[in-house]
Amino acid sequence: MKIREASKKYAVPRSTLQDRLHGRVPEKPRRMGPDTILSTEEEKKLVDWIISMRKCGFSIKKDDLLDTVHAIIKGDGRKNPFKNGRPGNKWYHLFLKRNPLLPHRSREGISRRRTVITKESIEKWFVTLQEYLKQQGIEDILDDPTRILNGDEISFVFYPTTGDVIASQGYKNVNEAQTGKEKEAITILLFFSANGEMLPPSVVFPYVWPKKDVLSMPKDWFLGKSDSGRMESDLFYDYIVKGLDNWLLQQKTKKPVVIFVDGRRSHLTMKVSQYCSDNQIILYALPPNSAYIMQPVDVGVFKPLKSEWTNMLRKWRAHSKTVNSALIKSSFCALLNKVLNNKKLDESIKNGFQECGLYPFCSDNNVDYTKCDQDTLDNLLDETQNVFVPKICPEEFQLSDFDSATKVITNIRQNLENSGVDVSVVLGEIEKQRLMLNESLHTVDEFPISIKLENDDNNDIDNLVIPDSDENKLWNSDCF
Template identity: 25%
Template sequence: MGLAAQLRAAKAIDEVTNGRSIRAASKLHQVERTYLRRRIEGIQTREEYNKSRQKVTDVLEDRLAKWIVTQGQLGYAPPHARFRAYAQRLLVKSGSRERLGKRWVTRFLQRHHEVRTFKGWAIDYRRLNGATEATCKVLFDRLVLPKVRKIYSRNRYNADEFGMMEGMGENSLVLGEAFKKFILLKDAFKRAWISVITCISADGRALPPLIIFSGVNVQQQWFPDTEDQPYKDWYFTASSNGWTNTDIRLKWLRKVFIPHTKPANPREWRLLIIDGHNSHTTEEFMWTCLINRIYIVFLPSHSSYVWQPLDMGIFSVLKRRFRYWFRERCYGRSSEATDKTDFLWALATAWKEVMGVSRYIKQGFKASGMWPINRDRALKSPYVKKSNGAGNAPVAKPSAILQQPDFLEPIASIGLNTPKSSKDLKILEKALIKVDPAFGKATGRLLFRKVGKALDISSSELTALENHNNQLTSALEKARPKKLKKVETNPNQEFVRLKNVREVKAGLKSNLQEPSSITPQNEAQDKEEEEKEYDTDDPDCICHS
């Protein structure tokens, strides 16, 4: 029932108390006669009965639902266990000793349709906080510089790398004999990392890729003896871990990017959009770009997944098509029968389907806002962290001050403590009704409900602030720099003991002119352990005094 209906019912009950008939009061205030009679007789409504059975009040549940939405926007969506623990903590804070049931979260979701269960995708917190409105402004301010803005689309490029593992991973759910408890799978565990450096242009072209194998040198047996035509324009190299490095990036710039992107007019400048990897920020790399008329625009740190054209669907589609063709190639074979020739065949087939279609490449530039340059489209990305906008928050209007009833004398006669939650207030209400039945009027009960709601809101806000304060305190403690020092052990010891750690910590603290952390009790305990350690009957044992 809404607030207006509750006020009409309260007025109708007051009219009946003053002598008016139930029929006349219900007609005057537009309240059902049956409902009015049951309320006068003290019978609870269905809503009140269900609320009285809930361990967590509706007010606290609404606050919890809003807290879930806020945590999801901040990137800390709580799992079921953490949410249940937080609700239990809130319940204890309100003065209740009850425990939430195992199915409480399920019933909570049934009552609140504005929240539901998702499958969470983990992302590095630095990437989640990297794409902001401020960094977007810095990036697009560089793109609209006069000399950068007049660069043609055919001379705008985006380069990045992606990696894949050699081999074919299988789903953990497999088919087998029904009477067995488990089944073993043969696997060659081919998990060598292979990187691919890719470059695309804003007019829909893709440069030949550079494949980086894991190894010392590129081996001929990695390539097929026949049908190697799709790889004739590709470039291949090897590194110890299959990743790029400063030397490989510089060679790629000189041997791949500059020759394949040379404009027809030698006076035209080119634009290369890349991330801030350390292989891109060397002096030789940037000097080579300068003498070849290449402007470099570095993407903001940890934001390439939002504003890099290659990450706007191109890499994901390419990897998906690669996995499809790799399974087709290796259909009916176990992973131990696959090799790099299968990898290259599947990658070449997927490359032709994706990178050979200019529509995918142009859509990547358009979705990122890089070409045509569209700052608003970039800001509309769901991964961009929006500003708080506290300045636009509406100002709360002051509410009218109601005349305060005289509760002091009844409370003093009862001797109750200050209520901390709506449940405590309910106990206080029943006690006051016993002292003076006037407190049991509908207006008084409505007042108690409103005050109880305010108490629950304040309690939930206080708990949220305490939780936030604990998180900030923990983060601050972890962020403090800690000195590194090796724990030296006695030559007669094989392992580090706690007393060795205490000695190192005490030495660090003494350098800072702080009291030692070794208490007399700990010092006596360490001495006793040392005596036990050196106490032996072995005549060959050598101890240094």
């Protein structure tokens, strides 16, 4: 076909075809529109980061991605059309369009009961973790307690509750005056290894950044500052780089190592993920809503630490030199150091990893599945569906059955309430059914039922009729 003929047929300018034929225009894909704010390589790194985080159990949300892009733009001060340097919905949807490997999923509002951890979800998490480590060829990590770590934040209050007070009869006012801010607390980031060792902690002070010598802080501890007084992404990154990784090098710990953490946003930044990837540190997310079952620090460490801290504060305030004094920031680290140096702490750490099934690595024998509120609730609902029927049959149920159900639910009341169950309604329904059964039993004794057969000759049980009286309305044919 001649150039002129092709130009007319396909509505392509003749000069464009001539440029192509004579090599004046390079043969490469052309993209319409302006250049993207991030380069193709930068967007590829974002995609790889999101996919790798997903494999380690972290879910990157829209805000996490936009915050990461904002940090990249802010880091080198590049020009951008975004308000305050943070991309919006348009950039987000175009980014997903350019990267079809990242399908968009809308979040669905689900009830709290559906988010509660179950035995099946925990077992699936153990299998997924093993498969991930096996694919990386590093499954031997699970056999070495020095390479398995866990950590989280914990707050130590300056004024814990004083406990019960014994007073003489007639004295109602036994209050104790608090000196200072009642709800003041300091956040500590603590990490532990499965062999019972504690890493140097990071202490986060709000608003101000005092000197370490003023705080009487041990030399190997880390000092952080945030406006909120809580652990933020930049502080977490600094601790990973200067604290945790340096400690691993000093201990000559074999790498790679795996660190189990929750899905907190400070753990999700691309900056943290990139450093961990470059230095053979695997951040792996624990199952959602599973801290009281699967996080060693919550299961075996933090509770005794807080109890010991409360006892330490009471002793400090009862001392002759500091009686009824207010604890100040310069005295905080010295007291906390005494608590963390408790000789029994290493046993609590080991027990925490063991009870979570992380070391020794075993989900069958060590994990306490009785803490799974979803399973407990489902069992109770199954039982109540069988017990709480509108028709009571004395041959099937006894009053002691309802008393036992009340006792069980009362013992696990806190777990059920944490799962969003209105325990008072359940207990009220049990009591209602118990009273119905009790009333029906008394009715049997006091009002014998007279039975009349319509056909005495055939004596057919199908023709049995119960007289329609008030005392007999509690009964039904299913009881016979």
